[in-house]
Amino acid sequence: MAEELFEQVWTEKYRPQLLNDVVGQTEIVSRLQSFVENKTLQNLLFAGPAGTGKTTCAIAIARELFGDNWRGNFLELNASDERGIDVVRVKVKDFARTRPIGNVPYKIIYLDESDALTREAQQALRRTMEDYTATCRFILACNYNSKIIDPIKSRCAFFRFLPVAQEDVKARLQMIGEKESVAISDDGMEALLEVSGGDLRQAINLLQATASTVKQINAEAVYKVAAKARPQDIEECVQKAFDGKFEEARSQLDGVMIKQGLSGEDVVRQMHQCVLKMELPQEKLVTLLDKIGEYNFRIIEGADARIQVVALLAQIYAIGKEK
Ligand SMILES: Nc1ncnc2c1ncn2[C@@H]1O[C@H](COP(=O)(O)OP(=O)(O)OP(=O)(O)O)[C@@H](O)[C@H]1O
Numbered sequence: 001m002a003e004e005l006f007e008q009v010w011t012e013k014y015r016p017q018l019l020n021d022v023v024g025q026t027e028i029v030s031r032l033q034s035f036v037e038n039k040t041l042q043n044l045l046f047a048g049p050a051g052t053g054k055t056t057c058a059i060a061i062a063r064e065l066f067g068d069n070w071r072g073n074f075l076e077l078n079a080s081d082e083r084g085i086d087v088v089r090v091k092v093k094d095f096a097r098t099r100p101i102g103n104v105p106y107k108i109i110y111l112d113e114s115d116a117l118t119r120e121a122q123q124a125l126r127r128t129m130e131d132y133t134a135t136c137r138f139i140l141a142c143n144y145n146s147k148i149i150d151p152i153k154s155r156c157a158f159f160r161f162l163p164v165a166q167e168d169v170k171a172r173l174q175m176i177g178e179k180e181s182v183a184i185s186d187d188g189m190e191a192l193l194e195v196s197g198g199d200l201r202q203a204i205n206l207l208q209a210t211a212s213t214v215k216q217i218n219a220e221a222v223y224k225v226a227a228k229a230r231p232q233d234i235e236e237c238v239q240k241a242f243d244g245k246f247e248e249a250r251s252q253l254d255g256v257m258i259k260q261g262l263s264g265e266d267v268v269r270q271m272h273q274c275v276l277k278m279e280l281p282q283e284k285l286v287t288l289l290d291k292i293g294e295y296n297f298r299i300i301e302g303a304d305a306r307i308q309v310v311a312l313l314a315q316i317y318a319i320g321k322e323k
């Protein structure tokens, strides 16, 4: 068992091969299936959070359209990895120049992280898409479709991927647990769901990583492996600050952050979840959520995370004090 863990990554081992095996995303899957049935693929734009099935669906389409030859007719590029749009264009050109393998009308180019391209680069991409309409279909994937320019949007059929629903993540983890003979306790499952928040890749990775440290997956082991604070730890800090015990809250939070090596972003995200559960009067809840949004933004924009986290704690203290 232990040796096997090193051999294969479960996310790949359990990546659905066909559209029908994709978990959740039912509407998307049925629309994509009708493309495949009619063999009339348009350019597609996939938007949605990480680990929800975008790449999986693209590969499944290729498999279903091209059969065993799919690899020869499918090119996967990453817009942010490659050194800019020029590299992308050269690779696209090289790939698109030759005829598709087998009796199929076109090849598929999957471009991940398209939203990392600048507007100019997207304009260039748009022209490339036009140049090769005869031989290629593009599937563009991104996390935020708001960063994609309109001329590209209007050339693609749009699909919004949602975070995978908790019961679907749960069923998938249970299935994998059974196949890999890993027992998952109830609190372990809850922790896996809580940490991964609809990102199925993260959930499976976390399951595998935790399985290599303990026999039975439990909450404590999951949080340790995820290097995340247990929700109770953060809850306690927030509650203390809110109740006027600022110094205590601050030193506890410091401890949690250092001991568990948490990023400021992680902490703020967990504070957000915990505040939602606190059953506060509406006024205070609204003010708090607004502050959390603001500090989240500051950290993402590059402000010193430790300073911002403490400042947010100070805000929670102040809001708690207000009558
Ligand atoms: N909807 C899903 N159904 C079944 N498995 C999934 C699904 N989404 C993700 N997975 C699992 O997670 C792994 C990663 O998924 P995938 O590569 O499709 O994510 P993605 O949406 O492309 O994410 P990213 O935005 O990070 O590229 C898959 O190999 C699979 O094991």
Ligand SMILES: [Mg+2]
Pocket (backbone or CB within 6 Å): 054, 055, 056, 112, 141
């Ligand atoms: Mg992907």
